[in-house]
Amino acid sequence: MTLQDIIRRLESYWAQAGCAILPAHDLPIGAATFHPETFLRAIGPEPWRCAFAQPCRRPTDGRYGENPNRLQRYYQFQVVLKPSPDDIQEQYLQSLVDLGISLEQNEVRFVEDDWESPTLGAWGLGWEVQLNGMEISQFTYFQQAGGLECRPTLGEITYGLERMAMILQDVDNVFDLSWCEGLSYRDLFHENEVQHSAYNFDQADTDELMRQFDALERECDRLIEAELPLPAYEQLVFCSHVFNLLDARHAISVTERQQYILCIRRRAQQVAERHYASREALGFPLAAT
Amino acid sequence: MSASEPVLFELGTEELPARSIDALKDALGEALATGFRNAGLNFGAPIETFASVRRLAVRIPDVPAATVAGTEQRKGPQVSAAFDSSGEPTQALLGFARSCQADEAQLARWRAGEDCLKTEKGEWVTFEHTIEPCACVELLPEICKAAVADLALEKRMRWGVGEASFLRPVRWVVLLYGEQEVPGEILGVPSGRTTRGHRQLGAAQCELPSAEAYEECLRETGHVWVAGRIEEVRRQIDQLPLNGAEVQCSETRLMIGCASAEYPVVLCGEIEAEDMNLPPEVIRTVLEEQQGYFPTAASDGALSAQFVMVANQPDPEGAIAAGAARVVRARLRDAAFYLERDRQRRLDEWVADLARVTYHRKLGTLLERVSRLESLVAQVAELLDVEPDLARRAARLCKADLGTDLVQSFPSLQGIAGARYAREGGEEEAVCCAIREHYLPRRADDDLPNSAAGSALALADRLDMLAGVFCVQDVPTGARDPLGVRRAAYGVLRLLVERDLDLDLKPLVAAAVAGQPAALHRAEAADETLQYLSDRMRGYCVEQGQDKDTIEAVLAICSSRPLEALQRMRAIMQMKGRPQMTPLSETHKRIRNILREAEEVSGDVQQDGLIEESEQVLARCLKESENQIQEDCAQGRFEAALEQLLELAAPVAEFFDQVLVMAEEEQIRHNRLRLLRQVHEVFLRVADFSRLQI
Numbered sequence: 001m002t003l004q005d006i007i008r009r010l011e012s013y014w015a016q017a018g019c020a021i022l023p024a025h026d027l028p029i030g031a032a033t034f035h036p037e038t039f040l041r042a043i044g045p046e047p048w049r050c051a052f053a054q055p056c057r058r059p060t061d062g063r064y065g066e067n068p069n070r071l072q073r074y075y076q077f078q079v080v081l082k083p084s085p086d087d088i089q090e091q092y093l094q095s096l097v098d099l100g101i102s103l104e105q106n107e108v109r110f111v112e113d114d115w116e117s118p119t120l121g122a123w124g125l126g127w128e129v130q131l132n133g134m135e136i137s138q139f140t141y142f143q144q145a146g147g148l149e150c151r152p153t154l155g156e157i158t159y160g161l162e163r164m165a166m167i168l169q170d171v172d173n174v175f176d177l178s179w180c181e182g183l184s185y186r187d188l189f190h191e192n193e194v195q196h197s198a199y200n201f202d203q204a205d206t207d208e209l210m211r212q213f214d215a216l217e218r219e220c221d222r223l224i225e226a227e228l229p230l231p232a233y234e235q236l237v238f239c240s241h242v243f244n245l246l247d248a249r250h251a252i253s254v255t256e257r258q259q260y261i262l263c264i265r266r267r268a269q270q271v272a273e274r275h276y277a278s279r280e281a282l283g284f285p286l287a288a289t
Numbered sequence: 290m291s292a293s294e295p296v297l298f299e300l301g302t303e304e305l306p307a308r309s310i311d312a313l314k315d316a317l318g319e320a321l322a323t324g325f326r327n328a329g330l331n332f333g334a335p336i337e338t339f340a341s342v343r344r345l346a347v348r349i350p351d352v353p354a355a356t357v358a359g360t361e362q363r364k365g366p367q368v369s370a371a372f373d374s375s376g377e378p379t380q381a382l383l384g385f386a387r388s389c390q391a392d393e394a395q396l397a398r399w400r401a402g403e404d405c406l407k408t409e410k411g412e413w414v415t416f417e418h419t420i421e422p423c424a425c426v427e428l429l430p431e432i433c434k435a436a437v438a439d440l441a442l443e444k445r446m447r448w449g450v451g452e453a454s455f456l457r458p459v460r461w462v463v464l465l466y467g468e469q470e471v472p473g474e475i476l477g478v479p480s481g482r483t484t485r486g487h488r489q490l491g492a493a494q495c496e497l498p499s500a501e502a503y504e505e506c507l508r509e510t511g512h513v514w515v516a517g518r519i520e521e522v523r524r525q526i527d528q529l530p531l532n533g534a535e536v537q538c539s540e541t542r543l544m545i546g547c548a549s550a551e552y553p554v555v556l557c558g559e560i561e562a563e564d565m566n567l568p569p570e571v572i573r574t575v576l577e578e579q580q581g582y583f584p585t586a587a588s589d590g591a592l593s594a595q596f597v598m599v600a601n602q603p604d605p606e607g608a609i610a611a612g613a614a615r616v617v618r619a620r621l622r623d624a625a626f627y628l629e630r631d632r633q634r635r636l637d638e639w640v641a642d643l644a645r646v647t648y649h650r651k652l653g654t655l656l657e658r659v660s661r662l663e664s665l666v667a668q669v670a671e672l673l674d675v676e677p678d679l680a681r682r683a684a685r686l687c688k689a690d691l692g693t694d695l696v697q698s699f700p701s702l703q704g705i706a707g708a709r710y711a712r713e714g715g716e717e718e719a720v721c722c723a724i725r726e727h728y729l730p731r732r733a734d735d736d737l738p739n740s741a742a743g744s745a746l747a748l749a750d751r752l753d754m755l756a757g758v759f760c761v762q763d764v765p766t767g768a769r770d771p772l773g774v775r776r777a778a779y780g781v782l783r784l785l786v787e788r789d790l791d792l793d794l795k796p797l798v799a800a801a802v803a804g805q806p807a808a809l810h811r812a813e814a815a816d817e818t819l820q821y822l823s824d825r826m827r828g829y830c831v832e833q834g835q836d837k838d839t840i841e842a843v844l845a846i847c848s849s850r851p852l853e854a855l856q857r858m859r860a861i862m863q864m865k866g867r868p869q870m871t872p873l874s875e876t877h878k879r880i881r882n883i884l885r886e887a888e889e890v891s892g893d894v895q896q897d898g899l900i901e902e903s904e905q906v907l908a909r910c911l912k913e914s915e916n917q918i919q920e921d922c923a924q925g926r927f928e929a930a931l932e933q934l935l936e937l938a939a940p941v942a943e944f945f946d947q948v949l950v951m952a953e954e955e956q957i958r959h960n961r962l963r964l965l966r967q968v969h970e971v972f973l974r975v976a977d978f979s980r981l982q983i
Contacts, residue, residue, distance in 0.1 A: 132612020253647030
């Protein structure tokens, strides 16, 4: 099954389960959790169901395209179910069956893995899901987002698409994956890994990035003041990416790290509060039905 | 129905953290037992507890169908507060009467002074409460609810739209009294007799016929082992064809491995021959820490290619074992890739890269820290009989592996990777060893360095960190301790005490502070660092079984030599039971008080100014024992020194009996005060006994 087929299969499975299938977020983000359709939807009482494939960037994970398992940009398939349904685990397991994975012959395990995003002021409890020992998904019951209690609880399922595809295609090197007939992951993304690793580790101008960080932070503050939490959140998401770039350049010490994280978190909380207020002002339109 | 039946309570959940299951089932058992007792429900022994990764269960044997009827005495307000001056019942009494549903006749009896409880502490009105017998099935839901609510959980979570919270979502509840289904609701889930089997192997729904049949029914139709998994796994391990190799797993790892499988099946995976060339510590890290598998090793300790895992279902097609081997291979290939890249440079070539890594915003880069360590460790090394150049070399290299790909990807290999690269680069064995050992102890219960060079570097590493944070006043507060300052201080104490290193921290801390960037020097930093260490010393000594007052008595005079301080405490603890110790402590307190209140007197005792015999005797005894005590202390013979002090008790007591210290005549008074100060000083050579509470 090609990677493209996997995405399509998951989209159709979760569409049938009542999810809106949405496009990926159009800014660099470290995980699908940062997508406003995850993070901001976790806030407030409105129910929400969506799914989307999302490219994610983790600058520190780049290996110049030389490592068979590591990428600085990879793909997640994200499913967001709020409130988390009682049979959410069964629905997830069925999605694996739908991808052709036999649960009699393969072992699926839910291994404790609590999730926390210090920058987003968000945390949840859940598992990493292992298929025959390989982590293929993250499963989280959101408890807090932006410092606000998640009521109702949002269930987040994040499939690691490359990992799943490597198992389904029986491939040991991520670059050998077939994206679609006649096109490999190498054809599509290898050069991107090489060049971006060079940028992330060697070329990124740390002074300029620090300036950007400060500018984004100021812009975020201004937009929070202007009661525009959605654009404020965009600044914040970008801020977080700049922070990750600085981190990849080893430009941040252990103690400074804490400062940067607190800086982003404080704003994430303000954005979350403003966003809640703006939904409330609209009468929580999705809650009525 | 017979007179008593077993109760079964099962809490069905989504997958619980495997490491918590055993402790949780025990806690649930205890909480239920307490609930039964408080409700007046008797039960037989023993309580049985069961668990799997998706359930916690308790069976309580021989529970009667109802509580026994009886009476209970309730205590109300004090009699003095029950009636006011005009003899009218107070609000306190009326409130109590209402809560007891007491009638007028009862009020009259209280007024007449009846139904009172008299004790030494006072007199209270009481009420005899009749306890109606209550049916067990009526009480059960509340008892279970309270027991679950009382469980101490590391974390709690909510799910769906509910407000109920637990460690993971609760999906079903079973509550049976014998064969009887007990209706109730726990954490928003109605109870019944339906449990759930293994996700793949068992029946999705299993009807439990009775509390007795619980584990058998789950085994037969549910394919779930709710007990005996460890024994089963051990049995399966024993049957593995391992060609003489032994499975290596600690009790904890075995327990966690077994807890995560409802239907444990021991499987074997194989590491490919090519990957077996990797350093064994890398293979172990991947198997144990990353995957939760068990390595196997030949009798000589060498790792074998096979590893063992506990799966949650049979592996008919071999896909599970193959998958596990594949993950291990991928991780090991990852490691091999890093090793190969790392080996393109010698370890010392990585040192320069540390200039790009910030250690602390104010304390500079890791390279600057390494330079500080090089000079500090040389001083420590001399005290530990380690060749300073060797220690300096180890310090130079000890952080170099932090930049390597292997450590970046396997952080727990820091030091271990460095030692290996150093060895491959031809460094001296003692240097390699010190690089690995300087991170020890990593946790409170971790091993200590074995080599002297390792100890020296471990000490220098921690002292530099402590001095640094005190110079920049970035001392941990609350739970925030990113550098691990508390752990570092604790490590220093353990190193000195448990490695028998009788060092004075004062000069070492001074050196560590002096080594910090000049712009950061603060006059108070050294004292603050020492104070911090001495504060940690209190906690450490308590753990070592010392009494709090003994700790204070010693730290008052000896706070910068941890090993010696502990030896002094042990000596005092040895003697504490002796009858003479109480007067010794009281005498010291008395002397202290007198000296505190009297005028300052300088100079030595003038022998010819001692007029009474008792003062002359005391001065003589003091003179005789002083040198001996000094000698004993210098030699670390603190018990002997204490014996000497006890000898002084009699002449001091005699002195206090016979003479008046605060004599009218100034010369005599001053001389007596001098004598007492001398006694005080001799006492202080061993400890400040005035701080003992005996």
